[in-house]
Amino acid sequence: MPRITLQDGMNILEAAFDKARSLGLTVAVSIVDARGDLVAAARMDNAIWWWTESSRGKAVATVAYEGVPSGELLERSSRPVAHGLQQMFHGRFMPQQGAMPVFKDGVLVGAVGTAGGSGEEDEEISGAGAAAVGQ
Amino acid sequence: MPRITLQDGMNILEAAFDKARSLGLTVAVSIVDARGDLVAAARMDNAIWWWTESSRGKAVATVAYEGVPSGELLERSSRPVAHGLQQMFHGRFMPQQGAMPVFKDGVLVGAVGTAGGSGEEDEEISGAGAAAVGQ
Amino acid sequence: MPRITLQDGMNILEAAFDKARSLGLTVAVSIVDARGDLVAAARMDNAIWWWTESSRGKAVATVAYEGVPSGELLERSSRPVAHGLQQMFHGRFMPQQGAMPVFKDGVLVGAVGTAGGSGEEDEEISGAGAAAVGQ
Amino acid sequence: MPRITLQDGMNILEAAFDKARSLGLTVAVSIVDARGDLVAAARMDNAIWWWTESSRGKAVATVAYEGVPSGELLERSSRPVAHGLQQMFHGRFMPQQGAMPVFKDGVLVGAVGTAGGSGEEDEEISGAGAAAVGQ
Incomplete structure (x- = not known):
């Protein structure tokens, strides 16, 4: 069963920050595992x-919805279940654009989330991070 | 690096309450620093x-969004990230009209928020408070 | 029915900060009304x-217990009711030394709380603040 | 005014994980700034x-108490103010052994916290991390 590793987390941070710098942006990046627990952040x-x-x-919202990029979750975000999950997480569940899933061997192992740019920019940075994971 | 001081906080309270009285209004006023922590309130x-x-x-919402007057935050306020932040703050994050940023030497050092009048009146009072800060 | 006023709040802040400076201490001071709601803070x-x-x-704990200085609340603080109140207030109920009640005409109208020194120092500063209220 | 940087955070993580491996331990490490906000974690x-x-x-408890190693906070941790802070932070305030302050030019700029070993082991790992910060 493939899992996301500390090394994956560090590679994602490096690739995401490189992408952010190339776009002239200042951001924060978080990586969670398939359960939504934190692997790495900076x-x-x-x-x-x-x-x-x-x-x-x-990132939590992306894995909670089984790997859907958080940008596709806007419609779901207005439903009572989304509001309930957000309260269960004390706010740390945000189905808004900017996160991308991480797969290994076709299995969802986690997600990368970015904040600091527009939703599109954040998603691009998260995508660059996710691409750094050895498949 | 300029910071907001206790004296700034007291000057803001006095200027804001003077403005409220001149408008015939009864209000409360809070001043927070650039992180959103309370400096003074009454x-x-x-x-x-x-x-x-x-x-x-x-006031917290204004500094959280890097100094945007809270009246310009209405669109953002309906997004999942805003809802999540509100829950992280136990509700003490309210992106609604009535707060103004405080700058020193062009640096965002805090914000003033007012409640008790209409959104426009609250913002005018906060603006009068912010103007009392030595630049 | 006597009540604590904005002017009382400002007088308390000034007297408390003067006392703190005379003791060489850096503190924060809050004043609440008889209900426990904030009147002034800095x-x-x-x-x-x-x-x-x-x-x-x-200060909230002091008025919640009908004016007992918070230093006398340590025993009560370990009881389930105290823990429950603390959770109802999201933590903002702290029956620990450093606050003093404020009376007008023998009626409890609020309390002053101080933080930054030892419990004894905080209580002394709060007492100096409370003494500034016109009886 | 010195501040903790992303590079500091990454250097701390590397040094702390190296120390953990040398001790045969598996841990998590978090770095916060002087306000208690997250800089990096893995x-x-x-x-x-x-x-x-x-x-x-x-790590949050260490900076909240102005840089005292969290191992020295056990006595304070049983007081009502500590319980209140813990609730204000949604639990993310833990005055227990395992964190060390980070200084630059003698100024407290943040703290490193470790979890996974005994309190003494966690503190040793945090200390190795803190020592990696350019003074």
């Missing part, structure tokens, strides 16, 4: 303090 | 008890 | 951010 | 999911 210098929280919240 | 006689909380919540 | 420069919260929590 | 393969949370909670 924020760039001058990133706003709560971006670590929202990058994580987006 | 409510006028006969102000409703929770106005201290909502004046603070608006 | 922190001195370089005070730790959460002292505003704990100064308030001590 | 967990080793096979670390228990909540160790990221407790490593962070210890």
Whole structure:
């Protein structure tokens, strides 16, 4: 059963921050496993303090919905189940654009979330991070 | 790096309450630093008890969004990240009109929030408070 | 029915901060009304951010127990009712030394809480604040 | 005013995990800034999911108490203010052994927390991490 590793987490952070710098952006990035638990997270210098929280919240939502990129979750986000999950997580469940799933051998092993840019930019950065995982 | 001081907080309270009296209004006013932590707060006689909380919540939202007056946050306020932040803060994050940022030397050092009037009136009072800060 | 006023709150802050300076201490001070709702609060420069919260929590506990100085509440603080109240307040109920009641005409109208020194120092500063209220 | 950087965070993680491996331990490590906000965090393969949370909670307590190693906080941890802070942080405030402060030019800029070993082992690993910060 493939799992996301510490090395994966570090590779994702490096690739995501490289992408952010190439776009001239300052962001925070979080990686969670398939359960939604934190594997690794960091924020760039001058990133706003709560971006670590929202990058994580987006990644949690992506794995909670079995790997759907968080940008496709907007419609679901207005439903009572989404509101209930958000309260169960004390707010740390944010079905909003900016996270991408991480797969190994076709199995969902986690997700990457980014915060600091627009939803599209965050998603692009998360995608660059996810692509750094050895398949 | 400029920071907001206790004296700034007291000057803001005095200027904001003077403005409220000139408008014939009863309000509460809160001042937070750039992280969103409370610097000073007070409510006028006969102000409703929770106005201290909502004046603070608006100020927190303004610094959380890097100094945008809270009146410009309505669109963002309906998004999952905003709902999540509100829960992380136990409700003390309220992206609604009535707060203004405080700058020193061009650096965001905090925000003033007001509650008790209309959104426009609250914002005018917060603006009068913010203007009392030595630049 | 006597009530605590904005002017009382400001006088308390001034007297408490004067006392703190005379003791060479940096503190935060909160004043609540007889219901436990915030009337005024402020922190001195370089005070730790959460002292505003704990100064308030001590003042809330004092009025919640009908004016007992919070230093006399240690025994009660270990009881289930105290734990329940603390959770109802999301932590903002702290029956620990450092707050003093405020009376007018023999009626409990509020409390002053201080954080930043030892329990004894905080209580002394709160007492100096409470003494500034016109009886 | 010195601040903790992303590079500091990454250097701390590397040094702390190297120390953990040399001790034959599996841990999670979190780094927070002087306000208690997350800078970086990661967990080793096979670390228990909540160790990221407790490593962070210890680091938060250390900066909240102005840089006292979390192992010296046990007495304070039983007081009402500590319980209140823990509830304000949704549990993410844990004054228990395993965290060490990070200083730059003599200024407290953050803290490192570790979870997974005994309190003494966690503290040793956090200390190795803190020592990796350029002074």
